[in-house]
Amino acid sequence: MMRFTKFLKVEASFVIARHTLISDETKANVEPVVFLNPEFAKKSGIKENDVVEIEREGKTVKLRVKYLEEAPEDGGLIPNGVFANYISDLNKFKKFKAQIQVAEGDPTSLEEILAKFKS
Amino acid sequence: MICPVCSCLCDDIEIVDGKIMNACKRGCEFFSKYEENRSKPLVEGREVNIDEAIDAAVNLLKQSKSVAIYGLDTTVVEAQKKAIELAEKLEAYIDDNSSFCLGEFVEAVLKEEVPTTTLEEVRDNAYVMFYWGSNPHYSIPRHMSRYTYYPRGRKRPRGYEEDRFLVVVDVRRSETATLAKKNARFILVEDDLELIDSFFKVLEGKAYKYSSDAAIILREMKKSDFNVVFGGLGLKYGLKDLKPFFDLVNKLNEVAPLYFIPAGFHGNMRGFNETLFENVGVVNRFSFKEQNSKEEFAFTELLKREKIDTALIVGTDPVSSLPFEVSLKLRKIKTIVVDPRNSLTARIANVVIPSAFSGLETSGTMVRSDGVRFKLEAIEEREINDVSILDRLVGEL
Numbered sequence A: 001m002m003r004f005t006k007f008l009k010v011e012a013s014f015v016i017a018r019h020t021l022i023s024d025e026t027k028a029n030v031e032p033v034v035f036l037n038p039e040f041a042k043k044s045g046i047k048e049n050d051v052v053e054i055e056r057e058g059k060t061v062k063l064r065v066k067y068l069e070e071a072p073e074d075g076g077l078i079p080n081g082v083f084a085n086y087i088s089d090l091n092k093f094k095k096f097k098a099q100i101q102v103a104e105g106d107p108t109s110l111e112e113i114l115a116k117f118k119s
Numbered sequence B: 001m002i003c004p005v006c007s008c009l010c011d012d013i014e015i016v017d018g019k020i021m022n023a024c025k026r027g028c029e030f031f032s033k034y035e036e037n038r039s040k041p042l043v044e045g046r047e048v049n050i051d052e053a054i055d056a057a058v059n060l061l062k063q064s065k066s067v068a069i070y071g072l073d074t075t076v077v078e079a080q081k082k083a084i085e086l087a088e089k090l091e092a093y094i095d096d097n098s099s100f101c102l103g104e105f106v107e108a109v110l111k112e113e114v115p116t117t118t119l120e121e122v123r124d125n126a127y128v129m130f131y132w133g134s135n136p137h138y139s140i141p142r143h144m145s146r147y148t149y150y151p152r153g154r155k156r157p158r159g160y161e162e163d164r165f166l167v168v169v170d171v172r173r174s175e176t177a178t179l180a181k182k183n184a185r186f187i188l189v190e191d192d193l194e195l196i197d198s199f200f201k202v203l204e205g206k207a208y209k210y211s212s213d214a215a216i217i218l219r220e221m222k223k224s225d226f227n228v229v230f231g232g233l234g235l236k237y238g239l240k241d242l243k244p245f246f247d248l249v250n251k252l253n254e255v256a257p258l259y260f261i262p263a264g265f266h267g268n269m270r271g272f273n274e275t276l277f278e279n280v281g282v283v284n285r286f287s288f289k290e291q292n293s294k295e296e297f298a299f300t301e302l303l304k305r306e307k308i309d310t311a312l313i314v315g316t317d318p319v320s321s322l323p324f325e326v327s328l329k330l331r332k333i334k335t336i337v338v339d340p341r342n343s344l345t346a347r348i349a350n351v352v353i354p355s356a357f358s359g360l361e362t363s364g365t366m367v368r369s370d371g372v373r374f375k376l377e378a379i380e381e382r383e384i385n386d387v388s389i390l391d392r393l394v395g396e397l
Helices: A038-043 A082-087 A110-118 B025-033 B050-063 B077-090 B103-110 B119-125 B143-147 B192-203 B211-221 B233-238 B243-252 B269-280 B299-304 B324-332 B386-396
Strands: A010-017 A033-036 A051-056 A059-067 A075-079 A095-103 B014-016 B019-021 B067-071 B093-095 B128-132 B165-170 B184-188 B227-231 B258-262 B310-314 B334-339 B351-354 B364-367 B373-376
Touching (some): A010 A082, A033 A051, A038 A059, A059 A082, A075 A082, A082 B324, B019 B025, B050 B310, B050 B351, B050 B386, B067 B077, B067 B299, B077 B093, B077 B269, B077 B310, B077 B364, B077 B386, B093 B299, B103 B258, B119 B143, B128 B211, B165 B211, B184 B211, B192 B211, B192 B233, B269 B364, B299 B324, B334 B386
Parallel strands (some): A033 A059, B067 B093, B067 B310, B128 B165, B128 B227, B165 B184
Antiparallel strands (some): A033 A075, A051 A095, B014 B019, B364 B373
16 A cells, blocks of 8 residues: 655755674675664654665665664664765765655665666 | 774684684674685686686786775785885875775874874773764774773773763764763764864853853863873764864863874774875875875775776775765776675676785784784685785786
């Protein structure tokens, strides 16, 4: 069933930081995750384990939502790595604002991003 | 043994009957999974033997007009020296992650622009300790428990309960910030410069945005002859220009002794910074062709400006760690990856040379975040490692 919140796109602040709960020292795989502040997520109609689309300056990445009390009050934390860097730039490398909305389908995969290097 | 994962270089790791003792979560993952996802020798995606991979790298480097050697923060000083020798021979650019990480902090320390100290001195003596733009809880997980906030020190026998004053400055209430309760301040900043200005204003007897916090911290600093500030990546990116921060550290030293140590980076980033500094007087982004260091010689800028045709990438993963708009430029050049892991960059490289994990499979020297040197002893010495690979490249070019 389609959710009403699917149509809500809101602006949020994102911090890029290390988070060892999803770190992968083996570099084999990286979980496509965003940690949202629970209060912000609830206000925005986003539930834990939802897939959200985060859009910044024409680039979008789809990530699985986890709640984190220590995330910024007006947004979330994206762990260091390829998914955060897909929408960051060197001027806004550790903190930026972006649009977020609930999305359908699976999170972005590593293979999707690597394919862009090979195309 | 010594854990090479982060700049703490914890030297009390033990592996007993397969159990990893004393390591943090990052260290545990490294020691328990180092045999997973290993790279293989590849040339244009085709598996070859190690000699063929090295020969292919030599040929690529010989054909190149403009080479950058990049990474090197996870390898030992002995390999970093070889890489510098190779860069000189090729008249190449050489850079590491510190050019977009904490290199400017390390350079200020090496140039003695700010007073610094060691983590052992911090443990024994420090009262006020700032974590500014750093969340050690995840980035350098044993920093606070081994060296700073929690241990009981020679002059701080009552530890964090009474003998430490913690200051956490961040753009969010991080895990480290949640510790700032008794004998502590957490300052949530939108703009780090406003907090710096607040300290200066308070010293002039004026009020400003964070003057209440600044006044309390200054009062606490005056109680001690040893205070310390750890500056992290959040501080670096919170300020466009780090000079006001260094000015503040020096100004606060007129109030009470305050030392500075960069907080949190790759295991041997400081080793690279010191090794290059000893050779050419700068810590990163150096051109041996121009005998100079400039902002545009940073690896990120070389890629953006399309100034190189080949990159030799040692022990780092720019596809993962650099913004996509920058790393995508790797498509336009030839890439040689020397790495024990099948990293994302290895998966798109023209040549992959599998190496050994420094400190675990090859012995050598690393430098902790405060400049203290450690000799790492491998548990199994591998013949093919960063030093031997770079040595062969130097010999054949």
